[in-house]
Amino acid sequence: MAPRPSTSTIPSSPSRTTDPALILGPMLRHVDATSATIWVETRDAAEVIVRSGQDEWSARTFAAHGHHYALVGIDGLAPGSVRAYTVDVNGERVWPNGSGFPPSSIATLDPGRPLRLAFGSCRTSVPHDPGGNRTHGVDSLRAFALHLAADPRAPRPDLALFLGDQVYADSTSSQMRDFIASRRSLREPPGKELKDYEEYAHLYRLAWSDPANRWLLSTLPTAMLFDDHDLRDDWNASLSWKRKMEATGWWQDRVVAGLGTYWVYQHLGNLSPAARAEDPLWQMVAAHDGPGELDLTGELDAFADHADKEPASYHWSYRYDIGDVRLVMLDTRASRQLEPEQRGLLDAAAMQWLDGQLRGGVRHLLIGSSLPFLLPTGLHNLEAWNEALCNGRWGRGPAVAGEWLRQTFDLEHWAAFERSFQRVASMVVELASGQRGPAPETVTFLSGDVHYSYVAEVEREDAAGGGQAAGASGEGAGSTEGAPSRILQAVCSPVRNPLPRWLRFFSALMSYGPAAAVGARLAHSAKVPDPPFAWHKVKGPWFDNNLAVLEEVPDGLLVKWHTGVVDEGRHWQPRLETVAELVLGAPRSPRSPRHSVAGKRARR
Incomplete structure (x- = not known):
C-alpha cells in the first residue's frame, strides 16, 4: 500500500487567502452526468470564465443590493469524468488562489456507479480555534x-x-456582531440578530x-435546504408565532x-x-443582453416578499435523480399551512x-427533510x-x-402537523x-434539526418473513422479489452546534424510556389517530458534531457518521474519526440477520 500523502502542503491556520476580485466561491453546485454549475460572488461587475483543459464557459454577473454574482453553466462533459478547472474574473486568474489545497475538479455522475453522498445540518460559523472549538x-x-x-x-x-441551518440569523457569533455594530446600534431592533441583505x-x-x-x-457538489434558523428559531411554527413576528x-x-439571499446563495x-430555465427570476438574468450588469435588487425583494405572503406562488422543493436513486429535497418551512383548522406542514x-415524486421504479428513494419524519x-x-391541545381539544385556556x-x-415537527404526517405516511406505505x-x-x-443523530425504522406486518419488523439488514441480506421496501x-x-450537556439529557429523557409510554397515553387522551405503522430506534442517539456519508x-x-477530533492542541488540523456505522438493508428473507451495526465510538 502506498504511504499516506503528506499534509505539509495543507494550511495549518485559518489565514485568509481570498483574491480581492473573488469574494466567495467557486462553489460547485448541481452536477449530473454531462453538466455542472459553478457559483461565485465577485467584488465587481464582471465576466467570469471557467476553464478546463482547452474548454471554457463564461457568464456575466448580476447584482443584488450592491453584491455581484455569477452562475456559470458547464456543459458537454463526459459521464464519469473528472476534470480540474480554473476561474478567471475579468481576465484575471483568481482560482486556484494559492491556498495549498489540491486542484478543484468537476466529477460528473456515472449512471452505473453506486451513489455516495454526505449529509448533515446545523452548522454555526465561529472561528476554528481553541475558543471556537471549546464553545x-x-x-x-x-x-x-x-x-x-x-x-x-x-x-x-x-x-x-446540507439539510438546513447553514447560517444562523438569530444566534450570531462575536465576529458577526462586530459587523452589525459597525453599521447600526445593537440596541436597535432586531439587536444582535440579522436585519437586512447586507448582514x-x-x-x-x-x-x-x-x-x-x-x-x-x-470540488464537492452540494444540494441545500433551509430550516428555521436560516430566518429565525421556530420560523412558521404556528399562526400565533407568525402574527407575533409580523407585529x-x-x-x-x-x-x-x-x-x-437564500435564493441567491x-x-x-x-x-x-432545466429547472433553472423555468425559474422566473433566473429567466430575467438569462434574458439580459443589454449594456452593463443586470441589477436584480427590486425584483428579488418583490419575489421574496410575495413568496412569504403567498407560499404557493413559489416552489422551494426539488428533485435530483442520480442513477437508480431518486432524491426528493422537501421544503418543510415556507410552504406550511398555519390556520389551526387546516394546519399542515405542507400546503395543498x-x-x-x-x-407526484413518491413513485417506484428506483432502487432507493431518499427524502431530504430538514425535520425528521420519524x-x-x-x-x-x-x-x-x-x-390537539393548541387546536382547542380542551378549551381556550389549555390552548393558550x-x-x-x-x-x-x-x-x-411532522408530528405537530398530524394531518400532513398521516398523509405522507400513507403515501410512503403505498410506495x-x-x-x-x-x-x-x-x-x-x-x-437533521434535532442536534443529535440516530436511526429509526418502521415495523411492517407485510415485511418479508411475515409479521417481522423491518430492521437494518445484515450480512447476506439483499433484495427479495416482491418484498416491501424498508422505511427508514x-x-x-x-x-x-452541539447541545449543552443538560439539554442532551433532557432530549434523551423526552425521547426514550418512560417518555414513550407517557407520550402514547397523552396522545390517546387527545384522540390523536394512531399512525399507520409503528417504528423503533435502531441506533442512537449520539450527540457529536457529525457529518454522515451514505453509500449504496x-x-x-451503508451509513457512517464522522466527527472531527483535535489531537495535541492542533486545532487547525482535526482528524476525522468514525462515530458509528451501519447498513440500512434491502428486503430480506426470514433467515437473514437483522442488524449489522459497527459502532466505533457512539457516545451518549
Missing part, C-alpha cells in the same frame, strides 16, 4: 475537508446535502470562506432579506439546468408535488398531543398553554408496498 466543538465539515485534501485516494461523495451577505461570507471548507465546496417593525425586512445552485400545492416515539406522541409549550420547546410502481429497496428519510429515518445533526452497497445503504 461549538470541532467543525466536522472542516475535518472532512482536510481528510479529503490530505488523501487523494479517499473516496469522495458524489453530492453533499446576510456577511454571514454567508463567514460561513463559507474558511480555506478548507472553501476548497471542499469548490414587530423589523420582521418583514428579515423575511425579504432571508429568502432573497443556496437555492439557485440547487436547480438543474406542496403535498400534490410530493405525491421522531423518537415519545417525542412524536408529545408533539401530536400538543397540537399549548401554544406556549409549542413555541418554548420547539414542538413543531413501499408496490402500489405506486415497483417498490424500492428502501424509502429513507434523511434529516437517518438523522445527522449537528455539523457544528449490495446489502442496501
Whole structure:
C-alpha cells in the first residue's frame, strides 16, 4: 500500500487567502452526468470564465443590493469524468488562489456507479480555534475537508446535502456582531440578530470562506435546504408565532432579506439546468443582453416578499435523480399551512408535488427533510398531543398553554402537523408496498434539526418473513422479489452546534424510556389517530458534531457518521474519526440477520 500523502502542503491556520476580485466561491453546485454549475460572488461587475483543459464557459454577473454574482453553466462533459478547472474574473486568474489545497475538479455522475453522498445540518460559523472549538466543538465539515485534501485516494461523495441551518440569523457569533455594530446600534431592533441583505451577505461570507471548507465546496457538489434558523428559531411554527413576528417593525425586512439571499446563495445552485430555465427570476438574468450588469435588487425583494405572503406562488422543493436513486429535497418551512383548522406542514400545492415524486421504479428513494419524519416515539406522541391541545381539544385556556409549550420547546415537527404526517405516511406505505410502481429497496428519510443523530425504522406486518419488523439488514441480506421496501429515518445533526450537556439529557429523557409510554397515553387522551405503522430506534442517539456519508452497497445503504477530533492542541488540523456505522438493508428473507451495526465510538 502506498504511504499516506503528506499534509505539509495543507494550511495549518485559518489565514485568509481570498483574491480581492473573488469574494466567495467557486462553489460547485448541481452536477449530473454531462453538466455542472459553478457559483461565485465577485467584488465587481464582471465576466467570469471557467476553464478546463482547452474548454471554457463564461457568464456575466448580476447584482443584488450592491453584491455581484455569477452562475456559470458547464456543459458537454463526459459521464464519469473528472476534470480540474480554473476561474478567471475579468481576465484575471483568481482560482486556484494559492491556498495549498489540491486542484478543484468537476466529477460528473456515472449512471452505473453506486451513489455516495454526505449529509448533515446545523452548522454555526465561529472561528476554528481553541475558543471556537471549546464553545461549538470541532467543525466536522472542516475535518472532512482536510481528510479529503490530505488523501487523494479517499473516496469522495458524489453530492453533499446540507439539510438546513447553514447560517444562523438569530444566534450570531462575536465576529458577526462586530459587523452589525459597525453599521447600526445593537440596541436597535432586531439587536444582535440579522436585519437586512447586507448582514446576510456577511454571514454567508463567514460561513463559507474558511480555506478548507472553501476548497471542499469548490470540488464537492452540494444540494441545500433551509430550516428555521436560516430566518429565525421556530420560523412558521404556528399562526400565533407568525402574527407575533409580523407585529414587530423589523420582521418583514428579515423575511425579504432571508429568502432573497437564500435564493441567491443556496437555492439557485440547487436547480438543474432545466429547472433553472423555468425559474422566473433566473429567466430575467438569462434574458439580459443589454449594456452593463443586470441589477436584480427590486425584483428579488418583490419575489421574496410575495413568496412569504403567498407560499404557493413559489416552489422551494426539488428533485435530483442520480442513477437508480431518486432524491426528493422537501421544503418543510415556507410552504406550511398555519390556520389551526387546516394546519399542515405542507400546503395543498406542496403535498400534490410530493405525491407526484413518491413513485417506484428506483432502487432507493431518499427524502431530504430538514425535520425528521420519524421522531423518537415519545417525542412524536408529545408533539401530536400538543397540537390537539393548541387546536382547542380542551378549551381556550389549555390552548393558550399549548401554544406556549409549542413555541418554548420547539414542538413543531411532522408530528405537530398530524394531518400532513398521516398523509405522507400513507403515501410512503403505498410506495413501499408496490402500489405506486415497483417498490424500492428502501424509502429513507434523511434529516437533521434535532442536534443529535440516530436511526429509526418502521415495523411492517407485510415485511418479508411475515409479521417481522423491518430492521437494518445484515450480512447476506439483499433484495427479495416482491418484498416491501424498508422505511427508514437517518438523522445527522449537528455539523457544528452541539447541545449543552443538560439539554442532551433532557432530549434523551423526552425521547426514550418512560417518555414513550407517557407520550402514547397523552396522545390517546387527545384522540390523536394512531399512525399507520409503528417504528423503533435502531441506533442512537449520539450527540457529536457529525457529518454522515451514505453509500449504496449490495446489502442496501451503508451509513457512517464522522466527527472531527483535535489531537495535541492542533486545532487547525482535526482528524476525522468514525462515530458509528451501519447498513440500512434491502428486503430480506426470514433467515437473514437483522442488524449489522459497527459502532466505533457512539457516545451518549
